[in-house]
Amino acid sequence: MEKWLACFRNYWMIDFIVYRIEIYVLRAPIQTPVKTSFGVMNDRPAVLVRVEDKDGAFGWGEVWCNFPDCGAEHRAGLIESVLAPVVIGHRFIKSVFQELTEVTKTLAIQTGEFGPIAQAIAGLDTAFWDLASRRTASPLYRFLGGQTRSVPVYASGINPDKPVETVERCRQSGHCAFKLKVGFDIDSDIGNIKAVVDTLKAQEILMIDANQAWNLDLAKGFIREISELPIFWIEEPIKADRPADEWIALADFSPIPLAAGENYFDKEIFKTAIDSGSLRFIQPDISKWGGLTGCKYVAEEAKRADLKFCPHYLSGGIGFVASLQLFAGVNGDGLVEMDANQNPLREALAQPFPKLEGGRINLNNEPGLGVAPDINAVRRYLVLHRDIH
Numbered sequence: 370m371e372k373w374l375a376c377f378r379n380y381w382m383i384d385f386i387v388y389r390i391e392i393y394v395l396r397a398p399i400q401t402p403v404k405t406s407f408g409v410m411n412d413r414p415a416v417l418v419r420v421e422d423k424d425g426a427f428g429w430g431e432v433w434c435n436f437p438d439c440g441a442e443h444r445a446g447l448i449e450s451v452l453a454p455v456v457i458g459h460r461f462i463k464s465v466f467q468e469l470t471e472v473t474k475t476l477a478i479q480t481g482e483f484g485p486i487a488q489a490i491a492g493l494d495t496a497f498w499d500l501a502s503r504r505t506a507s508p509l510y511r512f513l514g515g516q517t518r519s520v521p522v523y524a525s526g527i528n529p530d531k532p533v534e535t536v537e538r539c540r541q542s543g544h545c546a547f548k549l550k551v552g553f554d555i556d557s558d559i560g561n562i563k564a565v566v567d568t569l570k571a572q573e574i575l576m577i578d579a580n581q582a583w584n585l586d587l588a589k590g591f592i593r594e595i596s597e598l599p600i601f602w603i604e605e606p607i608k609a610d611r612p613a614d615e616w617i618a619l620a621d622f623s624p625i626p627l628a629a630g631e632n633y634f635d636k637e638i639f640k641t642a643i644d645s646g647s648l649r650f651i652q653p654d655i656s657k658w659g660g661l662t663g664c665k666y667v668a669e670e671a672k673r674a675d676l677k678f679c680p681h682y683l684s685g686g687i688g689f690v691a692s693l694q695l696f697a698g699v700n701g702d703g704l705v706e707m708d709a710n711q712n713p714l715r716e717a718l719a720q721p722f723p724k725l726e727g728g729r730i731n732l733n734n735e736p737g738l739g740v741a742p743d744i745n746a747v748r749r750y751l752v753l754h755r756d757i758h
């Protein structure tokens with residue numbers, strides 16, 4: 370309990386009651402679909418929440434909604450019908466994440482909707498942290514206790530089509546770490562990895578992400594083929610929910626360190642994974658589970674276990690900047706994921722968008738997240754808006 374209190378010490382000392390929640394669902398068309406081993410994104414969706422207290426202080430949060438295609442509207446409906454009635458007018462004693470998780474626990478079991486409910490709660494939790502830090506006129510990272518606003522990032526989501534060209538484009542934009550999607554055809558995966566490795570310059574690194582594509586035997590077979598290559602980590606080579614002993618067996622076998630975390634949906638699951646020793650890199654997603662409260666806890670547990678904290682993120686701009694603020698706020702020692710795919714909702718939803726240079730992003734020193742959505746972009750891509758008070 371004490372550890373949890375430490376997680377939101379600054380936060381619960383801010384006394385506020387929210388009286389208004391706005392929900393925005395946005396969809397931006399893209400020319401090139403985003404490919405993963407489990408599915409394709411044909412447009413870029415986002416669900417934003419904006420909370421406001423009686424004094425007019427406000428905060429923004431983002432809810433993960435990349436899959437399935439219809440997921441954004443559904444999560445907005447969960448916030449409107451399930452969470453907003455609980456939040457409005459309520460004085461939180463614990464963190465938003467904790468209280469809403471407790472309130473919805475039975476519903477989550479009954480419906481089996483652990484993920485969408487956790488994602489909706491995550492967005493609200495982040496919005497409340499933004500509100501709390503704006504009220505103190507402090508940048509969120511400093512509100513959390515962070516010492517530096519310079520955050521190392523890597524280019525992520527690199528499709529299996531023409532990866533060398535994509536890596537070069539990312540390099541030109543200021544990246545020096547890259548993550549390639551694998552888990553498709555084994556021969557072309559290996560060809561892609563080798564082709565990218567051949568282009569790496571000194572100080573550049575390459576990671577690969579299988580998105581849970583293989584079973585243990587297939588994963589071992591793939592890793593055997595690439596064991597000599599300089600790969601910084603391999604992400605989710607097997608299903609995230611495979612038993613810990615399977616992950617440990619793979620970690621013992623693999624000369625390449627393992628990474629996971631974007632598909633863990635419970636504090637105890639994170640703790641088990643961290644304590645198992647199978648992972649070298651831990652990757653919670655601020656918009657998928659826990660919001661800032663839960664992911665801050667994971668960061669602290671990772672640090673205790675000497676794992677690298679590498680927040681996962683592949684959605685819109687508010688959640689991306691929240692991930693940067695979280696990383697800076699916990700004085701993280703890993704890298705933050707930065708989507709390399711086209712997404713008009715990344716820059717447009719987080720203005721002024723922080724600049725990438727030399728593989729790092731410098732946060733500004735404005736209060737809270739330090740960014741806000743561009744209203745014209747919101748109008749252009751808006752498909753649903755709810756204003757609840």
Ligand SMILES: [Mg+2]
Pocket residue numbers: 578580604605631
């Ligand atoms: Mg991944």
